[in-house]
Amino acid sequence: MTTNTKVLLKHRPNGEPAETDFEIIIDDVPVIEDGQILTRTIYLSLDPYMRGRMSDARSYAEPTPVGDVMTGGTVSVVEASKNEKFEEGDIVVTHTGWQVYAISDGRGVRKLRANGIPISTGIGVLGMPGMTAYTGLKNIGKPKVGETLVVAAASGPVGSTVGQIARIKGSRAVGVAGSDEKCAFAVNELGFDACLNHKAKNFEDQLAAACPDGIDIYWENVAGRVLEAVIPQLNFFSRMPVCGLISQYSMTDPPIGENKLPSLMRAVLTNRTCIQGFIVTDFGKDFKSFISDMTQWVADGKVKFKEHRIKGIENAPKGLLGLLKGDNFGKTIVEVSDDPTA
Amino acid sequence: MTTNTKVLLKHRPNGEPAETDFEIIIDDVPVIEDGQILTRTIYLSLDPYMRGRMSDARSYAEPTPVGDVMTGGTVSVVEASKNEKFEEGDIVVTHTGWQVYAISDGRGVRKLRANGIPISTGIGVLGMPGMTAYTGLKNIGKPKVGETLVVAAASGPVGSTVGQIARIKGSRAVGVAGSDEKCAFAVNELGFDACLNHKAKNFEDQLAAACPDGIDIYWENVAGRVLEAVIPQLNFFSRMPVCGLISQYSMTDPPIGENKLPSLMRAVLTNRTCIQGFIVTDFGKDFKSFISDMTQWVADGKVKFKEHRIKGIENAPKGLLGLLKGDNFGKTIVEVSDDPTA
Structure with missing residues (x-):
């Protein structure tokens, strides 16, 4: 892929959002500089809080500016790195939003280590x-x-x-x-x-x-x-x-x-x-005990999870609208690009 | 006094209570047995929670049974004692309700020690x-x-x-x-x-x-x-x-x-x-620190208090109805009988 598909917030919805509140554009793949990494989104998480970011009502987080890429957590793969903490091929959990490629300085990016549990859980039960x-x-x-x-x-x-x-x-x-x-x-x-x-x-x-x-x-x-x-x-x-x-x-x-x-x-x-x-x-202080307990519970079958998968980033708007109406059955995940671990 | 005036709950009110929901009766002064004390109410506290006790809706405390003496905190004086922990003349904070005389086994009865602050505060700022x-x-x-x-x-x-x-x-x-x-x-x-x-x-x-x-x-x-x-x-x-x-x-x-x-x-x-x-x-665990801090604050003038006094236990019903409408200006206290410390 030599182009980057992005989903932008086009309008702030009044009441129920519609697909016309989003705009899908094709852009160039960004080029990294020293200290940066280029990630390719494998899985994009869709979550109810995203409805809040579409509005400008006062809340605990800033709204997504109109014209910006929609916010969202992702499981991604590092495609190129000029940051010593990351190598090409690393699977990471990051928050690069509704786009295929993104650059980052590595802050807030967490490496996933192979543990026999599907990497999509990094934005689900283990995320x-x-x-x-x-x-x-x-x-x-x-x-x-x-x-x-x-x-x-x-x-x-x-x-x-x-x-x-x-x-x-x-x-x-x-x-x-x-x-x-x-x-x-x-x-x-x-x-x-x-x-x-x-x-x-x-x-x-x-x-x-x-x-x-x-x-x-x-x-x-x-x-x-x-x-x-x-x-x-x-x-x-x-x-x-x-x-x-x-x-x-x-x-x-x-x-x-x-x-x-x-x-x-x-x-x-x-x-x-x-x-x-x-x-x-x-409750960031509890992150370590969460990862430790939950990994064990999932491995032991004490906590099960179900995914509701949507294919293609261009279908993310429809996926979010369905989620807000309860059409999903399990954790809503957009399959954005190939999963090298699958 | 050789008789005991009591205010009973006559009816459970539907909506705003009325004076007709109460009944005032004259009874004999009770006689104590071994282990008991006889107290005479000096001051009766009127408080908003009493409205709750008049109803039988589920709450954190049992309702006052119809026909029983209305519940309430008091500052009282020990008139007679067959309990080694109390002596005649002790000023106590107790919870003997809307009546002049009451007997008690001493449980939950707290002695007030002279500290230069009016004893009525025992059901107010220091109660x-x-x-x-x-x-x-x-x-x-x-x-x-x-x-x-x-x-x-x-x-x-x-x-x-x-x-x-x-x-x-x-x-x-x-x-x-x-x-x-x-x-x-x-x-x-x-x-x-x-x-x-x-x-x-x-x-x-x-x-x-x-x-x-x-x-x-x-x-x-x-x-x-x-x-x-x-x-x-x-x-x-x-x-x-x-x-x-x-x-x-x-x-x-x-x-x-x-x-x-x-x-x-x-x-x-x-x-x-x-x-x-x-x-x-x-928060009973905080009682000691409350008494210590609040006594100091009151003594230093950092916490002031105002009392709204009503004369005579027969006027307690009217006092409670007024309190529920906000007619009081300060802590509502019924002067039931003579204050030996005043």
């Missing part, structure tokens, strides 16, 4: 989503033997890992997902104790029935109907790590209707619930 | 409300130099103490109260940096203007309009100790209108806000 699940549970959720954890998006990369770690720690894991097929997968393949389809008419009753001892940990990935169903079931000293709010990301106006804020606050007060927002970088 | 402020700030609010704290009910016993401790710790204290007179008191007497009347039409704009660097700590005493005005001003890593929700206590139906739950959850996620419900007994 940002896995670390999110691991550190959010360790620092906020704190699952204990016999407790009940509820997590939505239970077949997604964070939710599936949250439920499996909770079970390793002796808690019950009750998943919530958007289809019966995803629910069956969470129970039969991942070992969740139960998993409920939030599209069911009587979802609220099903959730109460699946949590006869109440809810000790609610891992917040989605907000909306799931959060509202959880509030009345919260136990004393319950914890709510707030990791994502995917049902809200494309909301332009808050829905009109019954005001649920008083019910949440009452639950917080009477139960001494802890609600804590976080992002994965808040 | 449960002060301990609530002290421990909630120490364990959840964690005020730091240069941060901004917002607290409503700023002239009340908890809010006034919260703001003054925050200033001792080097934070700015912005109060919110229900009258211009209370606001002036918070600024001029207690040393708050600002205090806003939440009944003002442009309260939301005033709050934003009074917090030019955003809000690091919101001490939640009231919910409702104040909470909703705070949400857009929350800073990264802000903390919200949830101590009370007085505006909600007598709500029968949640208000219909704009749904503020999504905006709260978005603020939690993007700011990594921590919302933590608590009650004072959760």
